[in-house]
Amino acid sequence: MSQSISTVAFIGLGVMGYPMAGHLARQGLNVRVYNRTVAKAQAWSQEHGGSHHPTPREASEGADLALICVGNDDDVREVTIGPEGALAGMAAGSLLVDHTTASAGLAEALDVACRERNIGFVDAPVSGGQQGAENGALTIMCGGSDADFARVKPLLTHYGKAVTLMGVAGSGQLTKMVNQICIAGLVQGLAEGLHFAEQAGLDQQRVIEVISKGAAGSWQMENRHKTMIADEYEHGFAVDWMRKDLGICLDQARQLQARLPVTALVDQFYADVQTMGGGRWDTSSLLRRLRAVGKT
Template sequence: MMDINKVAFIGLGIMGAPMAGHLQQKGFNTTAYNRTHSKAKAWQALYNGKIAATPREAARDADIVFMCIGNDNDVRGVVYGDDGILAGLKPGAILIDHTTASATLAHELENACHKQGNHFMDCPVSGGQSGAEKGSLTIMCGGDEQTFAIAKPVMEAYARQIQLVGKCGAGQRCKMVNQICIAGVLQGLSEGLLLAETVGLDIHQVVETLKYGAAGSWQMENRAETMAKNEFNFGFAIDWMRKDLGICLEEAERQNIDLPLTRQVDERYAELQQEGCGRMDTSALILALKK
């Protein structure tokens, strides 16, 4: 078991910044990098950590390098090249990708790491901005058991549930399942709320009644009443969900399976994007039913 002292975190968005902050606060010597330097400076001022000018500089001498970026190409942009993470990784170091990305990218990065004597795990997260800030994320990990055993105690700085679900790529595929389930729940919740509103039920009473039964869900408890009030200026944006559902549908095509509900929800989100709603929370799906 490695004694992890120095870590790096690449990507200081609404998820990455608090995750990196938890690492620094839990005693890990953390160096962070963000493409927008002002965000890196703000993170440094808040958490008293170190910041680097390039991903390579951040990765230098780190035992584990974490990433939480936007999409496949964004990840490639910080991993490869003269100033990329791979150029700075010391022998035996671990690269962990928390980005919700494709399983294809996970296999690509695993091969790139192994070629130069490093280890890789794909570890997408669930729990949103609130979970990142509270340190209560769920992490779905793909990789080998030895690397997982080293990384898990470090990831516990910002996670409540960490599970190795299989070899490389399994973490991303598990996250696909997560996003598909959320899409289905939001579709059902939207239709249920539409009926409740139409027949004049009190939404608060409905939620308080149903949340303890078989229909209960995180989405019902946290989004139903705001959906009824047409409040969508928070949480996980439609733009991000469409990126994730696109990954799910591409994987389904590779596996030769059909995901009809996922396609339907994705199409409705596409319509909402065209109407300028892309930055709204995914619970805005109900608006597609009210046209």
């Protein structure tokens, strides 16, 4: 019999985790938070009323559900299976959900570690960026058992507009890889299209108004074309994060013997952007790279 979820731990209060945890607190849940930068955890508690704790283990003690949203595989390992990790404080029958975009192999390993402790596990990477997190409109791709997913889905809908079980543990991460692969090609295509329009002397805004109504339309076109035309990139999903994600995709592709020639090329274009000092620029800054190349 599944137990109700009333106390949750949220580990990682970055640009995504901070608002996601806030949505849970506004639903009346008892939210216990941990963040590596203590000041951020203190600020969250002052804003939302939940408690903050010095380690993931202490944040997770007594929690029915622990949610993780950190940077990469190593960060996830540290806050889950490390000596002061969440699993050390969680009780049998509780649930662990990892929202970090990480490797499928790590998700499978966490699933095993959780099963050994009679703890449920769901890998649940998200798409939608900071805006989606703040608006409670994320897309959440999940991997795990039907029973664990059924328990956690009602909680995830507080910040997810689409919450879908994709298969066994690791399937959520694999689906997120597909998402990032598709985005990489889309953004490069949009950057090239806008660059071409500019070089041809066309009104880029009018071009977008016309082609966005047809088969070329996309979320990236709708939400990024104005800032791209204005050469503004101090916002959105950082190039550094995208390169981390594409590295995961390319590693997995090698294991699967899947061919990702465009993804590998765009990954190198993002490396060029990093060399330009744009590691924290939005991923749409691929257009700035084309403009810079055109001037050389």
